[in-house]
Amino acid sequence: MSTEPSSPTPRFGVWLIGARGSVATTAIAGCAAVAAGLHPPTGMVTEAPPFTTCGLPSLSSLVFGGHDTVDCPLPKRAEHLAAGGVLPHGLPAAVGAELAAADREIRPGGPLPGDTSRSDEEWIEAFAADIRAFVRRQGLAGAVVVNVASTEPAPTDGTLPPSSLYAAAALRAGCPYVNFTPSTGLHHPSLASLAASSGVPYAGRDGKTGQTLLRSVLGPMFAQRALAVRAWSGTNLLGGGDGAALADPAAAAAKNAGKERVLADTLGAAPQGEVHIDDVPALGDWKTAWDHIAFDGFLGARMVLQTTWQGCDSALAAPLVLDLARLLLRAREAGLTGPRPELGFYFKDPDGDASSALGEQYPALMAFATRLRDDV
Numbered sequence: 001m002s003t004e005p006s007s008p009t010p011r012f013g014v015w016l017i018g019a020r021g022s023v024a025t026t027a028i029a030g031c032a033a034v035a036a037g038l039h040p041p042t043g044m045v046t047e048a049p050p051f052t053t054c055g056l057p058s059l060s061s062l063v064f065g066g067h068d069t070v071d072c073p074l075p076k077r078a079e080h081l082a083a084g085g086v087l088p089h090g091l092p093a094a095v096g097a098e099l100a101a102a103d104r105e106i107r108p109g110g111p112l113p114g115d116t117s118r119s120d121e122e123w124i125e126a127f128a129a130d131i132r133a134f135v136r137r138q139g140l141a142g143a144v145v146v147n148v149a150s151t152e153p154a155p156t157d158g159t160l161p162p163s164s165l166y167a168a169a170a171l172r173a174g175c176p177y178v179n180f181t182p183s184t185g186l187h188h189p190s191l192a193s194l195a196a197s198s199g200v201p202y203a204g205r206d207g208k209t210g211q212t213l214l215r216s217v218l219g220p221m222f223a224q225r226a227l228a229v230r231a232w233s234g235t236n237l238l239g240g241g242d243g244a245a246l247a248d249p250a251a252a253a254a255k256n257a258g259k260e261r262v263l264a265d266t267l268g269a270a271p272q273g274e275v276h277i278d279d280v281p282a283l284g285d286w287k288t289a290w291d292h293i294a295f296d297g298f299l300g301a302r303m304v305l306q307t308t309w310q311g312c313d314s315a316l317a318a319p320l321v322l323d324l325a326r327l328l329l330r331a332r333e334a335g336l337t338g339p340r341p342e343l344g345f346y347f348k349d350p351d352g353d354a355s356s357a358l359g360e361q362y363p364a365l366m367a368f369a370t371r372l373r374d375d376v
């Protein structure tokens with residue numbers, strides 16, 4: 001990022017939709033911890049070469065704010081996450097000032113189900129005004145909006161769901177937009193022309209952090225070895241807010257569509273088998289994802305591969321949220337606009353015509369880094 005020698009280092013906003021959730025809280029606390037040198041940036045692709053020479057905004061230049069529909073203060077939310085082992089013990093106190101500063105920049109979100117107090121246009125304008133006021137108040141050089149709110153069911157009646165109201169507000173405020181969830185966001189048909197004319201870069205949908213990450217590696221492996229996958233079944237056990245939201249079959253259907261798309265794309269056709277998501281509140285943020293893959297080898301020999309992924313969901317997601325925020329801010333500065341299929345590496349259901357195979361997505365991400373570096 002080029003600045004006059006005497007000018008202060010520019011700061012950039014990261015406006016999180018669902019700013020009091022597990023992923024958002026982990027991203028805010030983690031950014032402060034890594035920036036202060038308290039922890040290494042494990043899991044952050046943008047802290048490794050070639051991104052270190054691409055002019056990305058530094059972690060210490062990021063300022064957080066956002067919308068949420070609950071009012072539990074961020075420092076308290078972080079304490080809950082530390083008690084559950086998601087954040088290291090002592091971290092909430094060590095980054096308490098940064099959590100409190102972000103908490104002061106969180107505004108009430110909406111609309112909750114059944115809320116008819118405002119029209120869609122009024123919601124969009126109110127959200128956009130909140131984002132613009134944040135940028136002005138903090139003297140920011142720009143801001144990116146990242147959706148990490150609870151997964152919504154796909155709309156069935158043509159109305160704009162909350163995620164789409166926020167996406168429209170981001171574009172109206174002139175901000176790049178990332179949809180880290182399977183919710184509709186910018187994919188609503190009535191936002192197509194707004195997205196096309198927005199002049200900002202955007203990326204989505206649904207961060208690829210565990211089971212689907214593995215699928216995007218293993219699917220191409222079976223196809224490349226000419227092994228016939230007969231069935232691919234999966235079960236996820238998780239708790240926390242995400243587990244509770246995905247207990248709604250309509251919300252889970254939105255999530256599972258992305259997981260299944262990866263298999264259909266990489267294997268050429270969707271195999272038999274389903275994905276199930278079970279809410280197990282006692283597990284909190286700790287997810288177990290089990291996949292059972294039945295396949296045929298030479299002369300019809302029947303074989304099975306089983307994988308068990310035991311992950312801490314927010315610890316997997318937060319570094320990707322920080323990566324995406326920095327990449328979109330930098331893309332905006334480099335004058336890139338529209339959907340960014342180069343970022344398909346990060347998503348279950350990538351925008352544009354991106355491949356679903358991780359082995360093809362990584363070179364595309366590296367080519368993106370070269371493009372950003374050439375712009376420095």
Ligand SMILES: NC(=O)c1ccc[n+]([C@@H]2O[C@H](COP(=O)([O-])OP(=O)(O)OC[C@H]3O[C@@H](n4cnc5c(N)ncnc54)[C@H](O)[C@@H]3O)[C@@H](O)[C@H]2O)c1
Binds near residue numbers: 023068069149152317
């Ligand atoms: N590994 C991962 O953790 C992972 C991977 C991919 C996608 N995601 C997605 O990220 C999202 C966040 O996950 P989480 O574990 O932090 O969930 P969470 O339940 O802890 O947090 C979601 C937050 O969104 C808020 N919210 C709900 N409706 C809102 C609205 N209309 N406006 C503003 N805020 C609203 C909730 O109050 C809550 O604070 C989910 O959609 C999840 O599916 C997570």
